Amino acid sequence: MSKAFQKVYTQITQITKATCSLKASGVGYDELATVNGKLAQVVKIMGNDVTLQVFEGTEGIPTNAEVVFMGHSPMLKVSEQLAGRFFNAFGQPIDGGPEIEGEEIAIGGPSVNPVRRKQPSELIATGIAGIDLNNTLVSGQKIPFFADPDQPFNQVMANVALRAKADKIILGGMGMTNDDYLYFKNVFSNAGTLDRIISFVNTTENPPVERLLIPDMALTAAEYFAVEKNETVLVLLTDMTSYADALSIVSNRMDQIPSKDSMPGSLYSDLAKIYEKAVQFPSGGSITIIAVTTLSGGDITHAVPDNTGYITEGQLFLRRDSDIGKVIVDPFRSLSRLKQLVAGKKTRKDHSQVMNAAVRLYSDAANAKTKMENGFDLTNYDERCLAFAKDYANQLLAIDVNLDTTEMLDVTWGLFGKYFKQEEVNIKQEFLDKHWVSE
Amino acid sequence: MATKGTVSGVIANMVTLTVDGPVAQNEICFILTGGDRLMAEVIKVIGANVYVQVFESTRGLKVGAEAEFTGHMLEVTLGPGMLSKNYDGLQNDLDKMEGVFLKRGQYTYPLDDERVWHFEPMVKAGDEVGPSAWLGEVVENFQPLKIMVPFQLTGTYKVKSIVPEGEYTIKQTVAVLTDKEGHDIEVNMIQKWPVKKALTNYKLKPRPFKLLETGVRVIDTCNPIVEGGTGFIPGPFGTGKTVLQHAISKQAEADIVIIAACGERANEVVEIFTEFPELVDPHTGRKLMERTIIIANTSNMPVAAREASVYTAMTIAEYYRSMGLRVLLMADSTSRWAQALREMSNRMEELPGPDAFPMDISAIISNFYGRAGYVELNNGKSGSVTFIGTVSPAGGNLKEPVTENTKKVARCFYALEQERADKKRYPAVNPIDSYSKYLEYPEFEEYISKLINKEWLGKVNEIKTRLQRGKEIAEQINILGDDGVPVDYHVIFWKSEFIDYVIYQQDAFDEVDACCTIERQEDCMNLVIKVCHTEFHFDNFLDVMDYFKRLISVAKQMSYTEFKSEKFHEYRKQIEELIKEKAV
DSSP, X not given: OOXXXXXXXXOEEEEXXXXXXXXXXSOBTXXXXXXTTEEEEEXXXXXXXXXXXXXXXXXXXXXXXOEEEOSSOOEEEESGGGTXXXXXXXXXXXXXXXXXXXXXXXXXXXXXXXXXXXXXXXXXOOSOHHHHTTSOEETTOEEEEEEOTTSOHHHHHHHHHHHSXXXXXXXXXXXXXXXXXXXXXXXXXXXXXXXXXXXXXXXXXXXXXXXXXXXXXHHHHHHIIIIISOOEEEEEEEOHHHHHHHHXXXXXXXXXXXXXXXXXXXXXXXXXXXHTTOEEOTTSOEEEEEEEEEOSTTOTTSHHHHHHHHHSSEEEEEEEETTTTEEEEOTTTOEETTGGGTTTTTSOTTHHHHHHHHHHHHHHHHHHHHHHHTTOOOOHHHHHHXXXXXXXXXXXXXXXXXXXXXXXXXXXXXXHHHHOOHHHHOXXXXXXXXXXXXX | OOOEEEEEEEETTEEEEEESSOOOTTEEEEEEETTEEEEEEEEEEETXXXXXXXXXXXXXXXXXXXXXXXXXXXXXXESTTOTTOEEOTTOOBGGGSOSSBOOTTOOOOSSOSSOEEEEEEOSOTTOEEOTTOEEEEEEETTEEEEEEOOTTOOSOEEEEEEOOSEEEETTSOOEEEEOTTOXXXXXXXXXXXXXXXXXXXXXXXXXXOSBOOOSOHIIIIISOOBTTOEEEEEOOTTSSHHHHHHHHHHHOOOSEEEEEEESOOHHHHHHHHHHTTTSBOTTTOSBGGGGEEEEEEOTTSOHHHHHHHHHHHHHXXXXXXXXXXXXXXXXXXXXXXXXXXXXXXXXXXXXXXXXXXXXXXXXXXXXXXXXXXXXXXXXXXXXXXXXXXXXXXGGGXXXXXXHHHHHHHOSEEOOBOHHHHHTTOSSOBOTTTOEEGGGGXXXXXXXXXXXXOTTHHHHHHHHHHHHHHHHHHHHHHHXXXXXXXXXXXXXXXXXXXXXXXXXXXXXXXXXXXXXXXHHHHHHHHHHHHHHHHSOBOOSSHHHHHHHHHHHHHHHHHHHTSOTTSHHHHHHHHHHHHHHHHHBO
């Protein structure tokens, strides 16, 4: 794309809060442009009328602003030099370091041919039993935390990132507070892993529409390391609700008919395009995505968590357990769809059955609790369930746990033996014979 | 002369063209940009302005780009060589594509030109044949496939010549037909058919009645689906839609299984083509992949092709039905397809219906379900397309347009429920709300009486009633407390729990329990009926609970053992002893 062809336009016909329109020709769909130096992208072409989405917002743009089309869609320069660096949504360094040298690739590239994928099969150990035991993560998986804004999801995510044995960790921060951004920066540098980390950050101080570029930037970098270098890459995206909010702002400005919860009708496809970048390549490289979707008041029927749930391979819920005064990974609502690919295969054979039995008993405890709260007498079984639930939450579900999976299974068997009879746990006899610990 | 067009506008994947000649609604055209040919379909025409939906990314597309119209609608190419294939929504062979990433504008031929087939003629020179009549047979993966008179023809033809038994490729002429005017028509093994037109080359479409065995108890026993039947599985995410659907596609007693992964996760497709080549079809002992075709338009693939993918899958299913085969078509998920329609309707600025879906969503869904069915072919043979779709209701709320409109047309309803999934009671099919209309068909009653016995339907109704009663009592106990209801009530409740554990719940990940034969389902039924009809005596509700938990625990262990194995009989004996212990 030679610069000689660049045409300059100075006649803007329409300006809204996020978009502006002008008459122009020879413009390609998705093409980048600058409007008085502000970056913008073509979102609609109708004859000679071209509509641009201005990432920084249109504040101060005059009708005679200088519009220059760049002849290409948003790009990122990729090379090993990315490692350890911090960038903004446009892929420009924000850490004071030099510009990256490398091949320039268009972000938001094509999808992987499904038949060229490999079935994910490598366990990602996090040490957190609420995850490893009940909702085991697998490389190549995509899974979000569904959490209220006050929950410590960023801490858990940072922990997961550090314990997982990934070659590269790519942080995509959207609408992140500056404090959280510094938190991640500190945690990673204190752990001495800064050289494995690449960050693309849009903080709450930056214009919201810029966020729309963050996931594609992060994932383009991820694809570079996973495909070209065969590395295992972990991508952290926080917070995808802010991303969706930016989508709805743009679609609203373009007069699109909103569907559920004022979100654009294409929300599912928009989110899927991002999450489906998670992949296990046959050559060994992989991209695993752990995201955060903040909820409002725990409502998972809202369009953002709802569509996310249909796209991702499970979800993790955090909840404050008032009985033990700690934050736990909620065993009822959390789910890892890929866990059966590793549970009992890469872990001990009794894994699935032990997990299910424990969750079932924990659910019996929840029923017993309801009974108690309604003022009914508890049976002996109810009492035992409640006692079990407390230990189970404390020793396994709490997010401060750090065990390997075999230890987690042994702890659970210990609790089974402490509180229950064999016929109450509904586990295959062969496992009972092998692992039952009687008090 | 083919019509040509020029791009005059682009909004995401909707492109407007100005054309110089006639175009047809749903006609296919190719837009040329930067060396790529992008396939697109006409969705609206206003004068010389034609709106098309592009099946690919429109990145970089400019006003003034040229387009060529093809003169035909989106069509599939049918013939031997489709089994075990992985296609995208437009029937491109995904395995033939180069590179790890999908390249824009890359289209691959769905069949193999080179491969030779052993053809056996079924007609002789001089025979009269009509469209879709069977001319001969080739065998693919042990399935007898028919080579048929082209579907588009009308009237009757005389077979002028037919090749002798031997090896032929799909493009070689195997028969020459002569029409009434004396024109010769050369026929090879390839058929073409537009996907949006139903293939109605059968004599009649009677009500379906033959049980389609799936090995899933909650379906076969409680809410049976039949050959040529329709069903749907709505459920919030995480309730096991995909697991249930995979179980059905693995175990169903069908000749051909077509899986349309429509806007869903790519890893789920990977699971199918990783596992199916290893898994064995329980009915034939062949590898599952041999009878399976995957149409993969995963959620990250272009949206417009998502809509096409379900039609592509249905047309392929109808093709095999015309050969007298039993086809099972699974689509996961029809909601994604409806959303694709919504995105496009939105871009065309049509007035929206409920939840911004297009107004005609109801008609689109019912037309599609209507293409399934059990048919009698013109030669007296029968074939079927059984269709099961999943629905992903927004927010798990079943009162949304896709679920409601599907409910009007699908005859089986397998409602997956969050609460049951939370309790890990899988498959999480709601025992009360789910139904199969086929249970009410006299044709089905007659069939099942012969297949199992005359008392069967009565028993099915009994366990359903008992579950309902059990649920009512559970609610009463919740309000009044364990002591607040008579001990008898606890017995009724726990009997319903026993039914739940023995029949409704099933472990899809256990090698033995995953697939339950009809014979074994009958055995399960007899066991629960026996327990339900036994009068027990208990002193208090605690004893009831303890006793039934023991009973359930043994029954659970039994379900993990091979049917009629030594272990199985052992557990069975334990249950009989337990029954005697408390029976009055």
